Each structure stands twice: as structure tokens, then as C-alpha cells.
Amino acid sequence: MVNVSRRGFVALAGSIAAFGATAALSGCGAQGMKGKTLYCRSVTQGRTLGMFMGNAIGSTVSITFSSDEDWHIDGKNELAGTYSTEGSDIVLSYSSLGFTMTLKKADDGDWYTESGAESDFQRWYPDEDSASSYYDERIAEIPSWISNKLDGTKWVYNQNADKNQKITVAFNGGEIDYAVSDELKEASKNITSPSKLDREWIFSDHSGSYELTFDKNGSNTSGTLFYTGKMTVGEETAGYNVDFSEDGMTPVELWIPYEDGSGLRFSLNG
Structure with missing residues (x-):
């Protein structure tokens, strides 16, 4: 066989x-x-x-x-x-x-x-x-499962690496460190996004305890699995999407979406 x-x-x-x-x-x-x-x-x-x-x-x-x-x-x-x-x-x-x-x-x-x-x-x-x-x-345990998979990872988004226009996102236990460089905060004033709220959340710092909810999952044509839901830091909430490797066990991409379905894609940093 x-x-x-x-x-x-x-x-x-x-x-x-x-x-x-x-x-x-x-x-x-x-x-x-x-x-x-x-x-x-x-x-x-x-x-x-x-x-x-x-x-x-x-x-x-x-x-x-x-x-x-x-x-x-x-x-x-x-x-x-x-x-x-x-x-x-x-x-x-x-x-x-x-x-x-x-x-x-x-x-x-x-x-x-x-x-x-x-x-x-x-x-x-x-x-x-x-x-x-x-x-x-x-279904009830998926948010904690994703948090465990993200634990110890660090992610980076570069708008313009040469000008230090970047966002870094680090997960440690139930804590998140979401840091936006001063250069990108300044540049973001001229960046158009579908909603002012999206732009304000994505291009500002967030740190502290976070919680995830789960909305849906699935797979794309390459066999990669994805999970989507909402991420709350403090009293503010944004969407998230995590893509996993072909074996479905290792996160390989983090995506913070805008309300229209577009958004910022983060890559693993080291």
C-alpha cells in the first residue's frame, strides 16, 4: 500500500x-x-x-x-x-x-x-x-494550546528595515510585549488603513497579560494549518491569525488583520 x-x-x-x-x-x-x-x-x-x-x-x-x-x-x-x-x-x-x-x-x-x-x-x-x-x-482548549505554541517566540514586522520602521512581538507565558519603533510610529501617521482604530492599535505599544479567543481554523492548498480569533491586551482587542508548519505543530507566521481582511504579517525573529 x-x-x-x-x-x-x-x-x-x-x-x-x-x-x-x-x-x-x-x-x-x-x-x-x-x-x-x-x-x-x-x-x-x-x-x-x-x-x-x-x-x-x-x-x-x-x-x-x-x-x-x-x-x-x-x-x-x-x-x-x-x-x-x-x-x-x-x-x-x-x-x-x-x-x-x-x-x-x-x-x-x-x-x-x-x-x-x-x-x-x-x-x-x-x-x-x-x-x-x-x-x-x-474547541474550548484551542486558545490555551495556541498560547503554549506561541510561548517563547518573537516576531518582527518591517515597514522599512533601513529606517528602523518595525514592530516586534514577543510572547512569554501569559504575557505579551508588543513594541513599535519610534520611527514607525512617526511614519504611521501617513499610513492609510481601513479604520482609524486598526491603525491606532497596530502602530502603538502593548504589553502585559493577553488572552486569546478562537473563531475558526482550516488549511490552505499547501497543507498549512491556520487558526484565527481575537487577542485582548488590557482592555483593547484586535484580531490574530497564526499559520502553522505543514506538520501543524510549529507556528511559522503571525498576522494581525485589519477589519477588511488585509493586515500586517510578522515573521519569526531568530
Whole structure:
């Protein structure tokens, strides 16, 4: 069987949409799953089985094992194939797309994770209530998870590096140090932004305790995951967007957006 990388999964998205509902393929048999169904309430926008299948965050997707060989997934896009078991794990295959995904059984529970796509944080349960309970828990913990990933990082935005027109943003524990150079504060008086409030927030200093909320997440065509929400420092609030690496575990870009969707992009500094 051919395993497909996260980048390969994304490349399959168009093919999945084109195939739509597909007859199950023949293959080696597996015992014990016939007639059973697993459920996943999506905690990552659009991602299912490591692929972009368009399922909305919060939507419930199901895999039904109709025989000792065949599986079928119901969601925004349908997919079918064959499966086998390896101990307590389930190996899903869709040979015409070169797709293999192992659902790994948890050591301490009755749920499964998606091997190779752990950063999507999707879990599959034998009942919808358990899938919904996990969804609620995961969504609630996303702000603290992002804060932990940002902890110890320092970011820089350069309007004009030669003229020291820059902003630096450092995260330490629950504290933020958001510093704008005097040169950029002066230059910002002539910078047009969609709203005066945006300009005043972005081009002024902020430090102290901060809090994050979570609005949505998803992935782009390269497989990079992003998380967006609101960041509050003191009594002032601005939006944030954090892009993560292809493995979904390391922040690689910070974006402070304007209200119209544009904004300032920060890069890691050292």
C-alpha cells in the first residue's frame, strides 16, 4: 500500500470531489467491524482523514463498515474503499487514489486517531455523543494550546528595515510585549488603513497579560494549518491569525488583520 503525505492528501482533494460517491473496492478481508459505524465531529475546518474534503467545523462525519471488507464515509464528499485490521487498528484503503489511512485505537479509550494527520486533532468514536463531547473539549482548549505554541517566540514586522520602521512581538507565558519603533510610529501617521482604530492599535505599544479567543481554523492548498480569533491586551482587542508548519505543530507566521481582511504579517525573529 502507498502512504500519502499531508501535502499529498491535499492534492487529492479535487480527485475526491470528482469521484463523489464511489463503489467499494475489493480487497483483503477484516473481521470485527462489519455493521459498525464510527463518528467524528470535525474540530478542523475541511479536514477528514488527513484530506481536504470540505466538511465544516462542527459537522459530524461517519464511516460505516458495510461488510468484512468495505467502508464508506458520509460527509460533504463521499468516499468508499476497502479495509483491514492490524491488531486493534483499522487500515483504510482507496487504491485508485493511492490512499491509505490507519485509524489507531487509543490505548485508554474506545476512540481512534488519524495516523499521519495528528495535527488535525480529529477523533473517531463509536457513538455521536462521545464525538460531540470531544469536540466541545477540543474547541474550548484551542486558545490555551495556541498560547503554549506561541510561548517563547518573537516576531518582527518591517515597514522599512533601513529606517528602523518595525514592530516586534514577543510572547512569554501569559504575557505579551508588543513594541513599535519610534520611527514607525512617526511614519504611521501617513499610513492609510481601513479604520482609524486598526491603525491606532497596530502602530502603538502593548504589553502585559493577553488572552486569546478562537473563531475558526482550516488549511490552505499547501497543507498549512491556520487558526484565527481575537487577542485582548488590557482592555483593547484586535484580531490574530497564526499559520502553522505543514506538520501543524510549529507556528511559522503571525498576522494581525485589519477589519477588511488585509493586515500586517510578522515573521519569526531568530
